[in-house]
Each structure stands twice: as structure tokens, then as C-alpha cells.
């Protein structure tokens with residue numbers, strides 16, 4: 658079975674050592690997903706696998722046989738940006754933009770986790786079926802995505818404007 662990337666079925670590489678990140682960037686020219694550290698420390702390579710955020714630098718492509726991968730290139734609907742992408746623009750959620758694809762994919766996966774009631778270190782009630790995304794919740798949940806430009810305040814604001822309840 659192939660892997661489905663942004664809705665397109667793609668054959669897996671014959672070399673089982675190829676990371677999902679290298680398949681995306683080198684094999685498919687989907688260079689929106691960025692290589693920062695290549696060792697799981699920065700979050701720049703975050704993509705969605707069946708809606709869950711993963712670090713593609715630590716993922717072997719062959720392990721995603723039959724899965725649906727979404728990269729930053731797959732977030733918009735034609736010319737229409739994903740709402741979170743628009744909020745990143747509106748809230749100055751980036752400077753150089755290198756971390757942004759990973760931030761976007763991570764935030765989308767993060768919001769889904771909170772929606773399923775998955776707690777994090779700052780959650781006050783781990784029995785909640787749905788976590789309200791306060792700034793503290795967002796900061797903690799997004800702590801694996803680094804921004805060397807220091808655009809974190811704008812990033813958090815953009816995510817809160819999209820996913821916090823009530824939105825701000």
C-alpha cells in the first residue's frame with residue numbers, strides 16, 4: 658500500500674532507512690516541511706499522520722504505509738488559507754518563517770488532542786473530556802516547537818485566536 662500525502666498516493670522508497678522528512682523534501686520536493694535539528698528537538702519537521710502530529714525526522718517512511726500524511730502544503734483549500742494560517746498572518750506569528758510549517762501542523766494536531774481531552778502537564782483536571790485551551794495550555798502543548806526568531810507571543814496569539822474558547 659502506498660502512503661497518501663496531501664491526498665495523493667505516493668509509492669514508498671525502496672530503501673527502508675529513508676525518513677519521512679527526507680521522502681517529503683528530497684523525494685517529493687515538498688520542501689514546506691523543514692529540517693531543523695534532524696534529531697527530534699525542534700519541531701520544524703512536524704506533519705500530521707491521520708490527524709496526529711508527528712516528527713517526520715524521526716519517522717521512517719515505510720512505517721507510514723497506508724497512512725494519510727498532511728504537510729503544510731496540504732493545509733489550504735486551493736487559494737483559501739487554513740484559518741490558522743490566516744491568524745498567523747494577522748498576529749505576526751512568524752519572522753523568517755522557518756519554523757512556521759511545523760508550528761502550523763503541530764497546532765492543528767494539538768487542538769485535536771485537546772478536543773479529545775488528552776491532558777498535558779498544566780491541565781488542572783485530567784478527567785475533562787475536552788480541554789479548554791488557555792494560554793498556559795497552548796504554551797505547554799506547543800513547547801516542542803521552537804522559534805529561533807522569538808515569535809512565540811504571536812504564535813500563541815494566533816493559535817488562541819483560532820482554537821481558544823472563547824476565541825480572542
Ligand code: FES
Nearest residue numbers: 693694695700714
Ligand atoms: S528536524 Fe525534526 S525535530 Fe528538528
Ligand code: FES
Nearest residue numbers: 752754804805806
Ligand atoms: S519565525 Fe523564524 S524560526 Fe520561527
